[in-house]
Amino acid sequence: MVLRLYDTKTAEIRDFTPLHEGRVSLYYCGATVQGKPHVGHVRSAVAFDILIRWLRASGYDVLAVRNVTDIDDKILEKSAASYSPDFRADQDYPAEEPWFALAYRFEQAFHAAYDALGVLRPSYEPRATGHITEMFALIQRLIDAGHAYPAPDGSGDVYFDVRSWQNYGELTRQRVEDMQDAPDADPRGKRDPRDFALWKGHKEGDPETAAWDSPWGRGRPGWHLECSAMATKYLGEQFDIHGGGLDLRFPHHENELAQSRAAGDDFARYWLHNGMVTYQGQKMSKSIGNTISPEEMLSQARPKAVRYFLGQAHYRSQLDYRPGSLQEAEAAVERIEGFLAKSLGEQPVQLQLPEAFRAAMDDDLNVPAALAVLHESVRAGNTALAQGQKTVAAERAAEVASMAQVLGLADVPEPDGAGSAEHAALGTLVDHLLTERTAAKAEKDYARADAIRDQLTTAGVIIEDTPEGARWSIAAQTKGDTHG
RNA sequence: GGUGGGGUGGCCGAGUGGUGAGGCAGCGGCCUGCAAAGCCGUAUACGCGGGUUCGAUUCCCGUCCCCACCUCCA
Numbered sequence: 001m002v003l004r005l006y007d008t009k010t011a012e013i014r015d016f017t018p019l020h021e022g023r024v025s026l027y028y029c030g031a032t033v034q035g036k037p038h039v040g041h042v043r044s045a046v047a048f049d050i051l052i053r054w055l056r057a058s059g060y061d062v063l064a065v066r067n068v069t070d071i072d073d074k075i076l077e078k079s080a081a082s083y084s085p086d087f088r089a090d091q092d093y094p095a096e097e098p099w100f101a102l103a104y105r106f107e108q109a110f111h112a113a114y115d116a117l118g119v120l121r122p123s124y125e126p127r128a129t130g131h132i133t134e135m136f137a138l139i140q141r142l143i144d145a146g147h148a149y150p151a152p153d154g155s156g157d158v159y160f161d162v163r164s165w166q167n168y169g170e171l172t173r174q175r176v177e178d179m180q181d182a183p184d185a186d187p188r189g190k191r192d193p194r195d196f197a198l199w200k201g202h203k204e205g206d207p208e209t210a211a212w213d214s215p216w217g218r219g220r221p222g223w224h225l226e227c228s229a230m231a232t233k234y235l236g237e238q239f240d241i242h243g244g245g246l247d248l249r250f251p252h253h254e255n256e257l258a259q260s261r262a263a264g265d266d267f268a269r270y271w272l273h274n275g276m277v278t279y280q281g282q283k284m285s286k287s288i289g290n291t292i293s294p295e296e297m298l299s300q301a302r303p304k305a306v307r308y309f310l311g312q313a314h315y316r317s318q319l320d321y322r323p324g325s326l327q328e329a330e331a332a333v334e335r336i337e338g339f340l341a342k343s344l345g346e347q348p349v350q351l352q353l354p355e356a357f358r359a360a361m362d363d364d365l366n367v368p369a370a371l372a373v374l375h376e377s378v379r380a381g382n383t384a385l386a387q388g389q390k391t392v393a394a395e396r397a398a399e400v401a402s403m404a405q406v407l408g409l410a411d412v413p414e415p416d417g418a419g420s421a422e423h424a425a426l427g428t429l430v431d432h433l434l435t436e437r438t439a440a441k442a443e444k445d446y447a448r449a450d451a452i453r454d455q456l457t458t459a460g461v462i463i464e465d466t467p468e469g470a471r472w473s474i475a476a477q478t479k480g481d482t483h484g
Numbered sequence: 485g486g487u488g489g490g491g492u493g494g495c496c497g498a499g500u501g502g503u504g505a506g507g508c509a510g511c512g513g514c515c516u517g518c519a520a521a522g523c524c525g526u527a528u529a530c531g532c533g534g535g536u537u538c539g540a541u542u543c544c545c546g547u548c549c550c551c552a553c554c555u556c557c558a
Contacts (some may be wrong), residue, residue, distance in 0.1 A: 011488080029558070037558090044558035074556065169487095172553075178486040180554050223556085245558030250487085252557085275489085276552065283552070312507080313497065318489080318551070320496075328496070328508045335507085338521065360498095368498045372506035382522055386515085446517055453519080464521050471521090 001362045003058060005241075006316060008249060008271040009171050009257075013364055018240050019269065023061045025235040026052065027268070029227060029244035029252070030066040030125070033106035034074040036092060037113040039284060039310070039321065040277045042294050044245045046307060047274040047315040049119045049408055051243070054361050057351055057406050065234050066122040068110075070103040070129050072223055076210060078102060099210055100129075113294045117307045118412035124234060128226035132212050135221050135229045138263055139198050139214075147262040148198055151189030156201020156217035160255065162194045165262045171254045171271065196255050197222035224255035231256075232265050242268035246316075249273055274315045280322045292321060301326035304412040305333045311407060314368055332375075336404060339378045341473075342466065343385055344397040351402040352395075367407065374403045430461055434470045437463075 003016040018024045028048045031041055048066075055062045079099035081087055089095040097105075107127075114121075139158055142148035147164045151157040162168045162176060169175055176194060202211040202218040211218045231239065244253060253271065260267040276283050279290040297306045309329035313319045354377065360369035381396030404410045433452050440448035453463050460475045 008488090031558075032556085034556090040558045042558085047558090072556085172487060174487055174554070178554090180485070243558095246489090247553065247557055250553055251555085254554095274558070276558075278551080281551075285557090316489085317497080322495085324508085325496075331509095332507050335521095342521090366498070368507090369505070372498070375506055379523085383524095386523055441517080444517075450518070457520095462520070465516075465519085466521080 001358055003055075003362045004364055005270055005272060006364050008273050011173070014270070016240075016270065018060065019238060022059070023063070024055050024241065025239035026055075026062060026064045026241045026243065027227070027231040027235055027239060028064070028066050028122075028242065028272075029248055030068055031106075031110050032069040032072050032074065032223075033103045033110060034072065034078060035106060037106075037110045037294055038291055039294060039297065040245060041110065042113050042117055042119070043277050043310045043319055044274050045114050045119045046117060046310045046408070048243050048272075050311055050315070050367065050406075051241075051272070051365060052120060053406050053408055054365060057353070058362075062123070063235065064122040065124050065126065065231065067227055067230055068107050068125055068127045069223070069226055070107065070127045071099070071210060071220060075099050075103050076206065079207075080205075099207060116294070116298060116303050116413065116415075117310070118303070118408050120408075120411075126230045126234065128221060128230070131226060131229050131233065132214075132221065134233050135199075135225050136214055138225065138229050138259065139216070141263040142198065142259060145262060145264070147259075149191070150216045151201075153189035155189060156199070156219050157189065157197050158199035158216050158222075159190055159195040160198055160259055160262070161191060162196075162258070163192050165258050167261065168194075168258050169254065171257050172250045174250070174254075196224060196251065198225050198259065224252055224259065227252075228256050228260040228263075228265075228267075232260065232267070237264075238266035239268060241270045241272055243272040243274070246273040246275055272315075275313075275318045277319045277321060279320075281320060284321075297326060298415070301330050302333070303415060304337075304409060305330035307409060307412050308333050311367060312371060315365055333409070336374070336378055336400060336409070339381050339385075340397055340401060340404075341471070343381055343390075343393040344401055345394055348398040348402055351405065352398045353402050353406065354399055357399075357403055357406075361406070370403065370407070374400060374407075377403070426461075430456065430472050434463070434472065438470065 004013050005016045006013045026048075028044075030045075031037065052062050052064050076099050078093065079097055079102050082089070082093060082095050082097045082102075087095055139148060142160065143150075143158070146161070148158055148160050151159060169179075176192075179194065198221075199214060199216055200219050200222055201216075202220070206220075210220050212220065231242065242253070242256075257267060278284065279292065282290060284291045294306070297309075301309075305326055306329070309321075309325055310319070312329065354373055357370050357373040360366040360373060363369070377396045377399045381393050381400065384390075384392035384396060401410065433456060437449045437452040440446070440452065456463055456472070457475075462473050462475050464471045464473075
């Protein structure tokens with residue numbers, strides 16, 4: 001079996017063959033850290049986390065780079081707004097916060113969200129502001145090649161010359177002439193309205209900390225440039241995979257591709273894009289007010305259920321959230337965990353993956369089909385368990401654990417801390433009550449036994465009787481959805 | 485106007501030219517002192533209209549609707 005991936009650029013599923021045997025270089029767009037992460041960000045992170053895990057499970061060495069774009073218009077705007085006299089500070093946006101502090105604060109918020117969901121840290125996470133000199137070099141190459149020009153209006157801007165690059169639009173298969181006229185707020189010195197800024201001249205009022213001396217005057221980087229500069233710096237002028245959300249396809253990735261190719265770099269060999277997250281069919285957006293944050297999700301369900309939900313649809317599909325989604329995911333996760341708890345001896349040292357699972361993952365990461373295999377194994381394992389075939393059950397359990405590992409479900413931290421002192425104390429108390437209940441049952445005092453169980457249930461402790469005695473677990477959070 | 489992706493049973497969500505993934509919810513049964521968990525069984529489906537075919541949800545044509553991108557967006 002060979003891994004096949006859908007390449008957005010060619011619009012077809014292609015066999016994946018890395019540039020260098022056994023090694024995969026991957027760049028995927030992280031966040032422009034201008035606000036708190038929303039569900040779409042973490043969905044994307046989970047999607048690429050699964051890709052990375054699958055590549056590694058397939059034997060590849062993966063060098064994964066995810067950028068942090070820590071300077072852009074919005075970051076500066078939000079910071080500037082915090083100094084305004086009529087600024088209303090809240091817990092997300094304190095007053096008088098410098099742009100770099102704001103960016104760094106949100107960068108950490110992203111890390112917290114990723115970590116909570118068991119998203120592996122990339123190999124490296126470069127920041128845009130740390131790569132200004134690399135950007136200079138790239139701009140200079142583009143100017144030398146005749147594909148970029150300093151604005152003639154003295155603004156200090158440098159633009160990419162879209163008309164000079166005949167392949168412009170190749171990523172999204174659009175022709176420049178067919179594109180809707182973007183009434184750019186300020187055409188300034190552009191030769192074509194679609195020309196985009198590589199470098200933005202410093203404007204009065206912009207913070208001095210957000211300006212660098214360049215050969216074209218003081219200023220700051222344009223949006224798309226940092227990814228081209230950083231991807232090629234760390235992965236080479238040609239690398240295997242470039243990823244990101246579908247909404248980055250245009251203009252962000254189109255522009256990246258244009259500027260890198262025009263400068264002479266081969267750039268990415270495969271382009272992968274994950275689908276959007278919707279709320280009952282509509283794209284989540286702040287203006288509609290139909291957003292749900294990762295924080296809110298984590299307050300409604302365990303991280304593992306949130307991760308399951310975010311990863312369960314095919315990565316290219318739209319992922320629809322609606323009230324109840326997380327409860328369903330929670331039920332599915334508990335089914336898996338319940339089986340493992342009953343049957344798994346030791347964690348498998350080596351991954352034991354059913355062929356059907358491998359085939360599903362190799363087929364453009366068909367996670368829904370892979371999950372079907374996982375659940376089939378759970379069912380088969382439960383059947384074996386019911387028939388007393390412990391060896392068979394253990395085999396199925398090893399498979400299930402392996403599949404859960406590959407999908408990243410095994411690495412999601414438990415917020416309640418199963419190993420915490422609180423948990424241990426609770427366990428002592430519950431065990432004591434269960435001993436009493438067992439004694440009551442032995443005396444056929446079922447009223448007493450049920451009273452104990454009811455008491456525990458009320459406290460949120462679920463009791464399950466098994467041939468080996470009673471087991472207990474903490475009930476899933478069943479907080480209702482507060483949205484909609 | 486341009487580009488791309490969709491419309492699958494109560495919900496989510498794969499997939500396929502012909503013996504109807506998987507999850508969640510429902511119903512019946514087994515198990516249980518009763519439950520819970522689990523197992524077994526079970527119903528409801530492929531937007532609409534044509535066409536190709538022995539046979540289409542799957543291919544073709546038409547049509548309706550939805551979504552995304554073309555402006556900052558994972």
